[in-house]
Amino acid sequence: MGNRRGVGRIAVSELRNTRQRTAVMDALNASNRFQSAQELHASLADAGTRVGLTTVYRTLGALAVAGDIDTVVSADGQVLYRRCDVERHHHHLVCRVCRRTVEVDGPAVEAWADQVADEHGFVDVSHTVEVFGRCRSCAAKP
Ligand SMILES: [Zn+2]
Numbered sequence: 402m403g404n405r406r407g408v409g410r411i412a413v414s415e416l417r418n419t420r421q422r423t424a425v426m427d428a429l430n431a432s433n434r435f436q437s438a439q440e441l442h443a444s445l446a447d448a449g450t451r452v453g454l455t456t457v458y459r460t461l462g463a464l465a466v467a468g469d470i471d472t473v474v475s476a477d478g479q480v481l482y483r484r485c486d487v488e489r490h491h492h493h494l495v496c497r498v499c500r501r502t503v504e505v506d507g508p509a510v511e512a513w514a515d516q517v518a519d520e521h522g523f524v525d526v527s528h529t530v531e532v533f534g535r536c537r538s539c540a541a542k543p
């Protein structure tokens with residue numbers, strides 16, 4: 402009896418985790434901008450979804466580790482998250498005002514990274530290159 406209650410509790414909490422994870426995923430899918438955990442938490446609250454900030458952080462962390470979402474670090478040190486359209490390696494152009502994001506390829510960066518790694522005998526290399534700036538519409542504002 403006690404055992405069955407225990408199993409039930411686990412099932413309920415797993416269900417809740419799945420629902421919250423789905424809510425976080427849906428919020429990420431609904432936006433093409435990079436967002437902080439706080440911003441995502443606020444937009445979930447605006448939409449009437451009650452998910453704790455700690456859960457948002459934990460879910461984003463797990464999704465990032467699993468490679469399901471991309472992260473960048475803003476100039477002020479905030480970690481920003483985004484669900485990208487493509488799974489293959491790519492880079493980002495990020496507007497530092499509105500966070501509008503464009504996914505871009507960087508063949509010159511890929512070639513350069515391979516070349517310098519090769520020259521110094523590094524193997525199994527990876528790199529992170531993001532370009533921050535102001536997008537066309539933000540640049541047009543006074
Ligand atoms: Zn991306």
Ligand SMILES: [Zn+2]
Nearest residue numbers: 496499536539
């Ligand atoms: Zn912008």
Ligand SMILES: [Zn+2]
Nearest residue numbers: 491507510511
């Ligand atoms: Zn690259």
